[in-house]
Amino acid sequence: MVNKKQYRSLKKELDEQNVKLVAVSKTHDVNTINEVYDLGQKIFGENKAQEMAEKYPQLPSDIEWHFIGHLQRNKVKAIAPFVQMIESVDRLKLAKEIEKEARKNDRIINCLIQVHIAEDETKYGLSPNELDSLVSSFLNDDYKHLRICGLMGIATLTHDRDKILEEFKGLRNQFDRLKQEYFANEDYFRELSMGMTSDYDLAIQAGSTMVRVGSYIFGARNYQG
Numbered sequence: 480m481v482n483k484k485q486y487r488s489l490k491k492e493l494d495e496q497n498v499k500l501v502a503v504s505k506t507h508d509v510n511t512i513n514e515v516y517d518l519g520q521k522i523f524g525e526n527k528a529q530e531m532a533e534k535y536p537q538l539p540s541d542i543e544w545h546f547i548g549h550l551q552r553n554k555v556k557a558i559a560p561f562v563q564m565i566e567s568v569d570r571l572k573l574a575k576e577i578e579k580e581a582r583k584n585d586r587i588i589n590c591l592i593q594v595h596i597a598e599d600e601t602k603y604g605l606s607p608n609e610l611d612s613l614v615s616s617f618l619n620d621d622y623k624h625l626r627i628c629g630l631m632g633i634a635t636l637t638h639d640r641d642k643i644l645e646e647f648k649g650l651r652n653q654f655d656r657l658k659q660e661y662f663a664n665e666d667y668f669r670e671l672s673m674g675m676t677s678d679y680d681l682a683i684q685a686g687s688t689m690v691r692v693g694s695y696i697f698g699a700r701n702y703q704g
């Protein structure tokens with residue numbers, strides 16, 4: 480069930496700090512998403528390509544869809560005609576596929592590079608060492624339909640808030656460094672997506688520009704998605 484009161488107070492808090500809100504609607508049906516849309520929310524996040532592609536035509540066309548999950552290359556085609564941002568680019572082959580499908584659709588797809596900041600080995604994302612080589616390949620090849628707008632990261636699932644804050648600060652440092660080294664003159668490199676229901680306050684403290692919040696708005700999910 481949508482928690483309208485919590486949505487409103489969260490949105491207000493984020494607006495005051497100039498932080499964007501991605502409402503993570505995975506597992507929730509279109510009626511529920513519409514309820515949140517009616518509160519004024521425009522950006523929604525999904526982590527499965529099929530699910531997103533099914534919801535998209537049933538919902539208002541001014542919604543900005545952000546893809547936030549692990550993306551297989553053969554699924555890019557399903558979301559390329561409409562997705563606004565893919566937050567989880569973690570390998571060059573995926574970037575190439577996004578470029579190809581965006582070109583076919585004659586549009587530009589905004590992307591974030593997902594960086595692995597958590598202790599948890601099962602999480603996706605590039606290690607900080609791999610980051611530079613991915614970014615340089617981007618800049619050397621000619622990507623006309625894919626725009627690297629910043630970084631995304633997921634902290635370790637832990638109650639140790641100091642640890643989470645350190646991980647977020649580490650990602651902030653990577654972001655600042657890349658900005659300086661590679662994108663100093665590019666105003667589109669400006670998004671740092673970090674923070675979810677349990678840790679968005681710490682993420683903002685560390686300099687997040689975009690939080691991805693699901694259960695705080697929509698209530699608990701039936702499965703973890």
Ligand SMILES: *Cc1c(COP(=O)(O)O)cnc(C)c1O
Nearest residue numbers: 503526547675676691692693694
């Ligand atoms: C599900 C999910 C979220 C939102 O999680 P909540 O704890 O429900 O806020 C954020 N980011 C990613 C990548 C997710 O998969």
